[in-house]
Amino acid sequence: xxxxxxxxxxxxxxxxxxxxxxxxxxxxxxxxxxxxxxxxxxxxxxxxxxxxxxxxxxxxxxxxxxxxxxxxxxxxxxxxxxxxxxxxxxxxxxxxxxxxxxxxxxxxx
Ligand SMILES: C[S@@+](CC[C@H](N)C(=O)[O-])C[C@H]1O[C@@H](n2cnc3c(N)ncnc32)[C@H](O)[C@@H]1O
Numbered sequence: 781x782x783x784x785x786x787x788x789x790x791x792x793x794x795x796x797x798x799x800x801x802x803x804x805x806x807x808x809x810x811x812x813x814x815x816x817x818x819x820x821x822x823x824x825x826x827x828x829x830x831x832x833x834x835x836x837x838x839x840x841x842x843x844x845x846x847x848x849x850x851x852x853x854x855x856x857x858x859x860x861x862x863x864x865x866x867x868x869x870x871x872x873x874x875x876x877x878x879x880x881x882x883x884x885x886x887x888x889x
Pocket of ligand 1: 789790793794839840841842843844845846860861862863866882883884885
């Protein structure tokens, strides 16, 4: 925070990356919620898209935490995030996904 102005949320992950992933594997409530989300995705996505998801977009994808679960269930997988550090992790995790560094509030798509 500078000069009394709240930090812009878009900037809050610019310098995060690998540490975001390690935060989520710390064995706390966030780890538990991630585990539950992954189980639900693996159960619900094939039920909703038995032939695979035609085109999947993870906006504000971060490190690809959700993308890596959904990517194998999609014919085309896309990820968008404003943070280059988060995207660097996502690209390593999700080799079949195309990632774009975009601020989704700015209407570039
Ligand atoms: C809490 S993290 C969540 C990441 C991922 N969706 C997950 O569930 O693990 C929020 C992400 O939103 C991204 N983000 C915030 N504002 C954004 C914007 N305007 N355009 C694109 N990405 C944005 C941040 O860079 C960050 O990676």
